[in-house]
Amino acid sequence: MPELLAQPLLEVAGVFVGAMSGALAAVRKQFDIFGILVLAWAAGLGGGVLRDVLIGAVPPVGISDLRLMAAALAGGLVMYFGHPRLERARRVINVLDAGALALFTVVGTLKGLEYGTTALAAVVVGVLTGVGGGMLRDLLTGEVPVVLHHRQLYAVPALLGSVAVVALWHVEWAGGLGLGAVAAGVFVLRVAALRFRLNAPGPWRGSGSGGAG
Amino acid sequence: MPELLAQPLLEVAGVFVGAMSGALAAVRKQFDIFGILVLAWAAGLGGGVLRDVLIGAVPPVGISDLRLMAAALAGGLVMYFGHPRLERARRVINVLDAGALALFTVVGTLKGLEYGTTALAAVVVGVLTGVGGGMLRDLLTGEVPVVLHHRQLYAVPALLGSVAVVALWHVEWAGGLGLGAVAAGVFVLRVAALRFRLNAPGPWRGSGSGGAG
């Protein structure tokens, strides 16, 4: 991806933001400093670790790359010391997190394709790169993964973006411009979901079942 | 396994049934459509994914095989739209699930052996193929895996079946007839456990400890 010159910097930024969300969840559960930093790592890098294990890219960059680990550690420490103030900045964090989602999805899908997976597997690992860190964060703090039940669109933008990356790859347009456009689309759709409360449907109700949700 | 001509069809059927159980668990937790389909995938294909990661068969067929993924998706969608009625058909689903357990155990053990694992590892991944999807389903919905505490025999038939497959393999009788007999045995034992409430023992109680369970 020589065209995507900004990618390494963006990836570090994505990990940093993801790590902040993990550390915040840990702070709320009164974890100790070790637990807080583990959660920062899990939320910032866990999606990529799951991807790398599934495609055979071991050891995963999420445990071996100094730059990415430093970003996760930094995100964790910033939240550790800053959480009394940063909790109020949730709206900003949500927007940053939408950026991380967009970036992780594009990068993760590409990595799957580069490792020669099927198009289907590339989409799975692309989405997993985007949403896997948050799922690990939730499981490690004893919560049901929010991405599975919250309804507000989160995985769906990632899914659409990942399919778009695979399509671009197959027509050999997966350059910086095309990939940047996909990432922008994922970001905009996620921010729109936040802003306008765009929801995925919950369980289907047959015509005669009625009742509350 | 050229002798096992029916296997691909049976495996698809097993994934379909497993996926239904995952989707049903997700519907009960009021997950959104994405979460419901993820749970369908996890329950239908998660055991095989864990197996493939452990034996190094990456990317796992559970994320790369179109046929199997389609079966999981179909099982999820059928339960998504059909759950008001299908919840009442629990008995039928339990019997179908016993079939999936039997098939997954046999197929999973064979795959371990084909990848050159020790007999011990083949049994572990065989049982994991059978019970791993249900464990993932439970963990992702915030439940303690039912296979670990429910007592009614579920893993034990898989364990016996997996040992039998390894034994057949070592005497070079692992053809369609032998494997079919093992699968039938696992199925019958599981259905008998359902029908006659055959239970594994809970924690041992010393003679002097008394008390309730």
Place this chain on the structure above:
Amino acid sequence: MPELLAQPLLEVAGVFVGAMSGALAAVRKQFDIFGILVLAWAAGLGGGVLRDVLIGAVPPVGISDLRLMAAALAGGLVMYFGHPRLERARRVINVLDAGALALFTVVGTLKGLEYGTTALAAVVVGVLTGVGGGMLRDLLTGEVPVVLHHRQLYAVPALLGSVAVVALWHVEWAGGLGLGAVAAGVFVLRVAALRFRLNAPGPWRGSGSGGAG
């Protein structure tokens, strides 16, 4: 590691003790015998399995090595039959567990280095070997991993020990004497944490936030 002649025996002992902790957690949750033995396996061998998956050493020794599996099974069975008495011996078990932590950390870090990981990844998998089994045990019993929130030093001794092993390796002093000294240091620090209640800090509180923990 020809210098570490005692290692195989010690590793088996470590797995045995870890397995007892897993089986005890399962007994307390009223798991059945299958669940109790799965928890014994997870607590005794889960850290090593996670390490092996991350460094690509598949199938992991934790599912293929007869000696280690037998140790986990034995630890599980001892706790299964002995729990009414062994629950009272918690202090002894905690000290044995400190030994297992020390040993697993040293062995796990070395294995990472032998598989050619970066120094950073070796530390991650070293600590994970030490604490991963307990984390799996907690997740499978529906608990938030105690190592993340308990505060009493547990992961920190492992972390220091793992860094020390990497340092010894890089100056080519990773012989039996040096590694033994590191293991002893991890053990002493962990026992001191138990004895003197040495705690890691919880979430940072800004000067103006006050309040209880």
